Structure formats: structure tokens, C-alpha cells
Amino acid sequence: MSSSPALRLHDVGVAYDGRQVLRDVTLDLPAGEWLGLIGPNGSGKSTLLRSMAGLVRHSGTVELQDGRRPQATDLSLMPQTPELPPGMTVIEYVLLGRTAHLGWLQSESRSDRQIATSVLRRLGMASFAERTVLRLSGGEAQRVVIARALAQQAPVLLLDEPTSALDLGHQVEVLELVDELRREDGLTVVAAMHDLSVAARYSHRLALLDHGALMAQGTPQEVLEPGLLSSIYGHPLRVHTLDGHLVVLPAPRRGGAGRPRPDGGGAHAWRQESDTHRSDLLWTR
Incomplete structure (x- = not known):
């Protein structure tokens, strides 16, 4: 794990209709680290992830190691409640993760399809490639959404409750796969998780949020x-x-x-x- 930050947040805040939902969050994320975001419902975990991805207007700064603002090729976000387009097959949906790497009016290459197929295979979903996404169970759909995020091959992976619809066995499979990619490829992972025990098991550090404020950050032993x-x-x-x-x-x-x-x-x-x-x-x- 690198000591230099892959991503740096300074005084990040978000307000909706004049109500402050995230306030003055400052974090450094070293390359190769797994940071767990924990806190009660409504504490600001999802809003913080969306701020990192540039999907909500925020105060403060979110920047990469070189000072640039993150682009779509730098960050991949798995939202908590993704939209699954009717009529789209699993392989077509996972290929959406390659969109950030395509030029204007450029279509997916054979290499893009190989990446998407490889991710599905590692998640045990290869046989679902031609099935439409609306014919999937809740757990199957969640694994496909994770596959789309992984297919993007961004160095920073943002996960919002990545295993909430999965049974225990598939939870372990998905989290172990993400951790394997983190170790092998130097992936930086930020995951919002409700299960404090699971968050402690996989995270190098935890960031505890409450009412939009960062209450504690440190090792699981320190924060829990x-x-x-x-x-x-x-x-x-x-x-x-x-x-x-x-x-x-x-x-x-x-x-x-x-x-x-x-x-x-x-x-x-x-x-x-x-x-x-x-x-x-x-x-x-």
C-alpha cells in the first residue's frame, strides 16, 4: 500500500435545499487502501461517495495525487440503487463500464468485451451474459452492477453498500474478489458498509460519519x-x-x-x- 494519497478530500461539504448533509470532511486515501465508511442511516455515507465521484455539487476540494479533479477513468462508483434498463442484456450492461474509455461515437472493441466477460466469469456470472437484466434476482442484479464497476478498471473503486442484497456466501465471494483486485492491481477501495464487523474485517481504516460530520477515522481497533x-x-x-x-x-x-x-x-x-x-x-x- 502506497503512502502517497490516490485521492485527497479537503473540507468537503454538501447542502440540499439549504440543509447541510455533509460538513467539512477531510480525508487522504493512500493508493491500495481499503477505507470503510460507517455510520447510521442518513449519516452522509452515500453523499460522500457521490461527492468523490463528482455527481453532486459540493464545497471544498476532491483531487487526485497530481492535483487534478477526478475524471470518469479515475473513479468508478457502484450506487446503492442503480437503474437497470429494460431490454438490456447483462453483457451490454457490464460493457457500460467501458464507456469512460471510449472516444466520441466509438463503439466497444473486442478487448472491451473480453474485459467485461472476464469480470463476469470471476463473479460466477458468465452464464448470465445474454440474459436481460430485469430477469435477474436481487442478488444476481447486485453482482452484475459490481461487474460493471469493476469493468471500468478505474484505480479508485467507490462502493455503496455493495453486498446488501447478497446472501452470506456471495457476500464473501464479492468482497474477497474486490480485495484480491486491490492487492494485485493496487486498487483503492472506498466502501460504505452497514455491517461494522464486515467493515472491520476488510478495511485498513474506518471513517465514522454522523449527521454529515466525520466523527472518527483510524484503524478498526481505534474507531470501533x-x-x-x-x-x-x-x-x-x-x-x-x-x-x-x-x-x-x-x-x-x-x-x-x-x-x-x-x-x-x-x-x-x-x-x-x-x-x-x-x-x-x-x-x-
């Missing part, structure tokens, strides 16, 4: 601090180590523990306690 997580997620959480991997679980409820109570107990107690030392939990590396 029970007090901070309990405060931000509004429920007492515990962090365990199993076979060398961090596992985040909700704390067991004993006599109503963890339920918000009028006396400020439960999750509210975690939030109040954490607020007193939150400034000590904003790490940078």
Missing part, C-alpha cells in the same frame, strides 16, 4: 470504540475479538438496559457519557 459507537448508534454496543477479527454486537438487555428511559439511562447514558470525551476520539493517521 464501544462508548463512541453506542453514542452514535443510540444503542449500547459491545466489541469482541473472534479468531483475530473484531465483531460488533448489541449489548444484551438486562432489566430494560439499553432502552431509553426517562431517567437518562440506557442508550441516552452512553450518549451523555460519550459527549463528554468525544473530542478525545477524533483520531487521524
Whole structure:
């Protein structure tokens, strides 16, 4: 993993209709790193990914190592809710990932088709090449969307909940493939993930967002601090180590523990306690 940043964000902010949904996010992404974006629903993970890809108007700067603004050949984004055009086959959809490499009115080459076919094969989807995308199950469609992102062969891959519709076996297959490409090709991965344990397993670093603000960044061991997580997620959480991997679980409820109570107990107690030392939990590396 290179120490030089493949992508640099400085004071990135986004507002919708006057409401600030992302505020002053600063991050350096070294080439070859896997950065996991975590946080509750509505914390700004998807908006941050779309800002990196240049799909939403934002303040601050997003730039590559050489100071350029990222182009379509530099970044590939797998959105959380992609559109699947009616009548389009799987291979045609995956070939859309090659569009960034084509000139004006230029059509896909034999090499482009080989790249798309190779990605489908690695995802176990080669036999689906001529099937229309609307005939796929939810899990199959998600793997095809990932195939399109991988076919783009951009050095920075942005994934928004890449395994949310997949069963456990296919989750592992997809994440292992992305990690293999990261190791072999120096791919930089930024993935928004709900499962904190899975995010910890694959990420070199985690960035924890809450209400559009970057609350903590650092190694999984640093960021997955029970007090901070309990405060931000509004429920007492515990962090365990199993076979060398961090596992985040909700704390067991004993006599109503963890339920918000009028006396400020439960999750509210975690939030109040954490607020007193939150400034000590904003790490940078």
C-alpha cells in the first residue's frame, strides 16, 4: 500500500435545499487502501461517495495525487440503487463500464468485451451474459452492477453498500474478489458498509460519519470504540475479538438496559457519557 494519497478530500461539504448533509470532511486515501465508511442511516455515507465521484455539487476540494479533479477513468462508483434498463442484456450492461474509455461515437472493441466477460466469469456470472437484466434476482442484479464497476478498471473503486442484497456466501465471494483486485492491481477501495464487523474485517481504516460530520477515522481497533459507537448508534454496543477479527454486537438487555428511559439511562447514558470525551476520539493517521 502506497503512502502517497490516490485521492485527497479537503473540507468537503454538501447542502440540499439549504440543509447541510455533509460538513467539512477531510480525508487522504493512500493508493491500495481499503477505507470503510460507517455510520447510521442518513449519516452522509452515500453523499460522500457521490461527492468523490463528482455527481453532486459540493464545497471544498476532491483531487487526485497530481492535483487534478477526478475524471470518469479515475473513479468508478457502484450506487446503492442503480437503474437497470429494460431490454438490456447483462453483457451490454457490464460493457457500460467501458464507456469512460471510449472516444466520441466509438463503439466497444473486442478487448472491451473480453474485459467485461472476464469480470463476469470471476463473479460466477458468465452464464448470465445474454440474459436481460430485469430477469435477474436481487442478488444476481447486485453482482452484475459490481461487474460493471469493476469493468471500468478505474484505480479508485467507490462502493455503496455493495453486498446488501447478497446472501452470506456471495457476500464473501464479492468482497474477497474486490480485495484480491486491490492487492494485485493496487486498487483503492472506498466502501460504505452497514455491517461494522464486515467493515472491520476488510478495511485498513474506518471513517465514522454522523449527521454529515466525520466523527472518527483510524484503524478498526481505534474507531470501533464501544462508548463512541453506542453514542452514535443510540444503542449500547459491545466489541469482541473472534479468531483475530473484531465483531460488533448489541449489548444484551438486562432489566430494560439499553432502552431509553426517562431517567437518562440506557442508550441516552452512553450518549451523555460519550459527549463528554468525544473530542478525545477524533483520531487521524
